[in-house]
Structures are given as structure tokens and as C-alpha cells.
Amino acid sequence: MKQRRNIITMIVAAVFSFGLMSGLSPVQNADAKQSVKVVRVKKVASKPYRATKGYMYNSPKLTKKIHNLKNYKHTTFYSKKRVTIKTAKNKTAYYTYVTTKNGKIKGYVYSKYLELYQPTKITITGMPSTPSDSTTPVKTTPSVISKSSLESMIAAAPDLDPAGSLLNLTSADYSTYRSIFDHNFNVGDYADDGVFNKDQASIYVASSELVPYVQKAIDKWNAALGTTVFTLGTRGNHSLLLKFGNGQSEGWDGVFDGDSVQVDYLDFHDSTYPYGSMPLSSSQTVSIKLSTDDSSADDSATGMASSRVQTKSGSHRDASAHYLTTTVTGTPSQLLENYWVGVITHELGHALGLDHTPYFQDIMAAPASTEDGSSQENAKYNWTDYKDSDGVQGGALTATLSQRDIDRAKLTKLLGYW
Ligand SMILES: [Zn+2]
Numbered sequence: 001m002k003q004r005r006n007i008i009t010m011i012v013a014a015v016f017s018f019g020l021m022s023g024l025s026p027v028q029n030a031d032a033k034q035s036v037k038v039v040r041v042k043k044v045a046s047k048p049y050r051a052t053k054g055y056m057y058n059s060p061k062l063t064k065k066i067h068n069l070k071n072y073k074h075t076t077f078y079s080k081k082r083v084t085i086k087t088a089k090n091k092t093a094y095y096t097y098v099t100t101k102n103g104k105i106k107g108y109v110y111s112k113y114l115e116l117y118q119p120t121k122i123t124i125t126g127m128p129s130t131p132s133d134s135t136t137p138v139k140t141t142p143s144v145i146s147k148s149s150l151e152s153m154i155a156a157a158p159d160l161d162p163a164g165s166l167l168n169l170t171s172a173d174y175s176t177y178r179s180i181f182d183h184n185f186n187v188g189d190y191a192d193d194g195v196f197n198k199d200q201a202s203i204y205v206a207s208s209e210l211v212p213y214v215q216k217a218i219d220k221w222n223a224a225l226g227t228t229v230f231t232l233g234t235r236g237n238h239s240l241l242l243k244f245g246n247g248q249s250e251g252w253d254g255v256f257d258g259d260s261v262q263v264d265y266l267d268f269h270d271s272t273y274p275y276g277s278m279p280l281s282s283s284q285t286v287s288i289k290l291s292t293d294d295s296s297a298d299d300s301a302t303g304m305a306s307s308r309v310q311t312k313s314g315s316h317r318d319a320s321a322h323y324l325t326t327t328v329t330g331t332p333s334q335l336l337e338n339y340w341v342g343v344i345t346h347e348l349g350h351a352l353g354l355d356h357t358p359y360f361q362d363i364m365a366a367p368a369s370t371e372d373g374s375s376q377e378n379a380k381y382n383w384t385d386y387k388d389s390d391g392v393q394g395g396a397l398t399a400t401l402s403q404r405d406i407d408r409a410k411l412t413k414l415l416g417y418w
Pocket residue numbers: 003004005006346350356366
């Protein structure tokens with residue numbers, strides 16, 4: 001697929017400021033040498049937290065790491081302030097200033113890496129329920145599935161598909177084994193803070209031309225997940241921006257960069273892309289046979305865009321780097337619509353926390369795990385070829401979510417990524 005996730009390269013493309021969205025009034029720090037700017041500092045109620053990962057910094061400008069939080073997994077911190085910063089790449093991020101109870105360890109921690117800590121209180125049955133100061137609640141840690149049990153459940157499930165009982169564990173299980181889930185299902189917390197509010201993201205589509213495509217992509221995710229996860233927002237009230245961009249030089253059709261999705265303007269407006277010339281006014285069904293092939297030297301484009309596209313007469317195959325052969329069927333306008341709805345549905349999948357899979361029938365498919373020399377953040381394994389056999393329907397080409405796509409998105413909700 002030509003569309004890319006670009007969780008790594010996207011940072012380059014981030015030009016949109018979310019200061020507007022979060023209703024902040026940016027106050028730029030006077031020190032021009034500092035690349036991190038403190039935008040806002042807000043006092044917060046003191047609440048107990050545990051840190052899940054990351055570092056503690058000495059200042060909100062992140063000048064120095066003072067503690068590796070993996071060494072403080074069982075330390076309870078108390079929140080004091082919340083700081084909004086702009087990173088060197090002009091990304092908004094939230095840090096919380098925390099201290100231990102005795103004040104000895106204190107500093108700034110990425111807010112997403114803090115989890116409210118509430119020791120479980122157990123009421124012992126059989127005890128008289130008279131209000132008494134002498135019966136203090138017994139504190140225990142929440143019961144959690146053993147690592148080996150979780151690993152056997154994962155081994156028994158389909159590859160990269162958290163099917164069945166893996167979606168029915170406790171919240172303590174998900175928070176305890178977050179990195180195991182991330183790694184085994186290629187998921188992660190990819191959306192910026194504030195994109196999802198109460199499990200929903202509201203999308204402002206900056207070009208009206210894209211609205212019907214985005215609406216279809218929204219409907220697909222909402223129907224599959226059985227909940228309204230995406231809504232259409234407005235210019236003045238949204239948490240995720242969707243607009244045209246220029247992916248020609250980087251070779252993408254769609255890109256997600258943490259708080260926005262872009263669709264390549266030129267390819268979107270090129271009716272010969274990606275299937276070649278089609279009689280667009282015709283209501284006749286056509287079948288187009290595609291073979292994804294990476295080695296076509298006569299074609300400067302990459303990935304699926306370089307497919308040898310031929311109608312019914314049969315496929316042209318450059319076998320040296322053959323991935324997969326498939327056929328798409330529909331009227332010309334349906335095929336193009338499905339393609340772009342598929343691109344947008346795929347990018348919204350990234351917002352939900354899904355990275356790529358090697359399965360062509362998934363909306364999140366990618367022919368290789370490495371893009372621009374960058375591996376996936378949480379890859380279970382690397383791949384250089386689709387794992388499906390020839391003849392399967394491409395999820396992104398047909399804008400169809402697979403069971404694996406849906407299960408993974410349910411998992412990322414349980415992990416708290418949306
Ligand atoms: Zn992608």
C-alpha cells in the first residue's frame with residue numbers, strides 16, 4: 001500500500017497547531033534558545049498516581065532526565081501542576097509535576113505515563129457492619145492474571161488478533177501487561193493527548209470534497225465497534241483534523257501524524273490512480289486484476305501504486321518481487337470511492353492505536369514492516385511480504401474492516417488508547 005502510517009516520519013509533516021483546539025492562549029517563553037516552550041501551567045488537585053514508564057524531568061522544558069520511572073513502579077506520586085508545552089516539532093504535550101509524599105522525588109512526567117492509583121479496598125464479609133473506626137479497610141493490589149497465562153492465551157489466538165477471551169480481561173490485566181499487548185498485537189498509544197475525549201474523536205474535514213469519504217470511514221468504524229468513536233466536528237470544535245496534503249515526495253496517499261490525517265491531493269484528483277484509465281461515467285462493473293510489485297523500474301511510484309494494472313485480459317506479473325495478486329470488482333466510481341474511503345479508514349485506524357499488519361485483507365495491511373528504514377514501534381516481528389495467499393480481497397482497497405482490525409481496535413480501547 002502506498003499509504004503510510006508515518007508515526008515516525010509524520011513528525012516532520014506536523015504543521016498544524018492544536019493550541020486553537022484546546023482553547024489555550026499560548027504564551028511563548030521568552031528564551032528563544034529553548035526548543036521546548038511552556039505554554040501553560042495549571043495547578044491541579046493532589047491525586048495519587050503511579051508511573052507506567054518514561055522519565056522524570058527536572059523542568060517542564062525537559063532539559064534533563066532525573067529519574068527513569070521504570071525504577072519507581074511501586075512509588076506513589078502526587079500531582080501538583082499540569083504543564084502544557086510545545087515541543088521543538090511544535091507538538092502539544094502535557095506534563096504533570098509530581099512529588100512523592102515526603103517530597104524527596106519530584107519532577108515532571110509525561111501525563112499519559114501516569115495512572116491514577118487507587119488501592120483496592122476489600123470489605124470482609126462476615127464482619128459486623130457497624131460503623132467503626134477500628135476496622136480499617138484491608139489494602140491489596142488488584143488481582144492480575146499471571147504472565148504465563150496471558151502468554152498462553154496469546155499463543156492460542158490467531159496471529160496479531162486479540163480474539164475472544166483476550167478482550168475480556170480486567171482493567172488491571174490490561175494496565176499491568178500493556179507492553180505485552182502492544183508488542184503482540186502491534187498497537188500503541190499513537191494519538192496525541194486530547195484527540196479522544198470520553199472515547200470519542202471529533203473530526204473536522206477541512207475540504208468539503210472529502211466529507212462523504214470521511215463520513216463513510218467514520219460509519220465503518222462506528223458500526224464495527226458498536227459505539228460512536230468518531231463524529232464529524234466543526235472548524236471551531238474538533239479534536240482531529242482531516243485535510244488534503246502533499247504526499248508526492250514522501251510517497252503517501254494518507255498519513256496520520258498524531259492529531260491530523262492528510263490525504264494526498266494530487267492522487268485523490270487523479271482518476272487514473274491507482275487503477276489506470278477507467279470509463280468513469282460507466283455504470284458497468286469492471287474487474288481489475290492487480291499484482292503488487294515492487295520491482296517495476298519503469299514506474300517511479302512505489303507500492304500498490306506501481307501495480308501492473310490490467311483489465312480482465314490477465315495480470316502482468318514481474319515475478320521477482322511478487323507479493324500478491326488480487327482482483328477488485330465494481331463500477332469505476334465505486335472502485336475509486338472504495339480506495340479513498342479505505343485510505344481514510346486506515347488512517348483512522350492509526351489514530352485508534354493500530355499499527356500495520358502483514359495481512360492484505362486487513363484495513364491496516366502494509367506490504368512490509370519497515371518504511372523509510374524505520375521499523376514499527378511495537379512490532380511483534382518484521383515482514384517483507386504479505387502473508388495472505390493470492391486472491392484475497394484487500395481490506396484497504398475494498399474499504400473493509402477484518403475481524404482482526406476490529407478486535408485490535410477493541411483491544412486499544414481496553415488499553416486506554418482511545
Ligand atoms: Zn498506515
